[in-house]
Amino acid sequence: MVRDALRRWWQHSSHYDWLSGYLAARGMRGATRALMAFIAASLVACLLGLLATIDGPVGTVPIVMTWLAIAGGVAGAILWSVRFPTQGQSVAFALVTNASIALACLAFPQPLPSVVGCVAFATIGAYVAFFHSTGLVLYNFAVAAVVATIGAARMAATGHPVLAAVDWWLIVQVNIALPLAIQTMVRALGTDLLRAERDPLTGLLNRRTFHRSASNLIGSGRTADAHLVVALIDLDKFKSVNDRYGHAAGDEALVHAARAIGVAAGNHAVVARSGGEEFLVATVSSTPDCSELAQRICTSVAESPARVTASVGTTAVRLRDTEGEDKSLIDRLVATADWAMYRAKRAGGNGFRHQDTHPISRPRPDRGGGVSRTA
Secondary structure, eight states: OHHHHHHHHHTOOOOHHHHHHHHHHTTOHHHHHHHHHHHHHHHHHHHHHHHTSTTSOOSHHHHHHHHHHHHHHHHHHHHHHHOOOOHHHHHHHHHHHHHHHHHHHHHOSSHHHHHHGGGHHHHHHHHHHHHSOHHHHHHHHHHHHHHHHHHHHHHHHTTOHHHHHHHHHHHHHHHHHHHHHHHHHHHHHHHHHHHHHBOTTTOOBOHHHHHHHHHHHHHHHHHTTOEEEEEEEEETTHHHHHHHHOHHHHHHHHHHHHHHHHHHHOTTSEEEEEETTEEEEEEEESSSOOHHHHHHHHHHHHTSTTOOOEEEEEEEEEGGGOOSOHHHHHHHHHHHHHHHHHHHHHTTSSEEEEOOOOSSOOOOOOSSOSEEEOO
């Protein structure tokens, strides 16, 4: 049991993507950036203060080590001041900060400050535990333990072995207990959030999470000069499945249809169940042509074990031409795709229709207009 628990803990992946999205959705990225920039800047301020006093490093090599540590702190402060980092930049920040703390502690001429300074590893360890994987947490702890051991050995050599052992043990405790506690909390939070953001039957995103994930696509799509494509899918004559075979069969059909839609949409698409037998797909494309995606969805659902067909409505907009809030744009795209879907359903189902979306204004779709396509 213990071995299985340790294996699961070791295999736990990075939390960065969903946690950064969670912070963004709640408007907390700015506060997080300010806090991390302050922590990095405080490292710089402390080391500059020590360099200006007689308690600071002595000798060319220790002084160079301290200046390298200062440079690492400056880099971290600049990074967080400019932007919220990507996952790769966040890992680099953690590694550079870890190395900076190690250099600063090893540069101390007195062993006691060298050991006490290892408390700073707990700060970056907490950050790593919050955002990243178990492997990076253990790496930070290993460096902290090595640096603390070197300092404790120097302290013991001066005639204070008991004090050295006590200080070493305290450093080890704080550098393993704090990150582990944070990682355990984040894992529990992640499980609860995952349940809250997923449809319990199909495992797809729910409508609220669809909006947040689609908003992330908008940010990346504007940079790449791409189009945001939205498809709304409604299963044809689904009520007859429930009436004829029962609700258990209906639930099974929904699961099969959800899987088929996910496969047809591709790994980079955002797929959600918006309610009942209705699904949403959002993806970024270099072209506004949605016919290939819509055809794949129709074919995939029809050939699945769900024993139903689907009516698909699509729309697309060039993201560089849009303005205003992401939520407003997504709502408008979904409404347009919904209109197109009903046109496909009135045409007999098992097909698709497309309706263009204006990038800025909100005209009501023309009942007779738009591009009509069938599977």
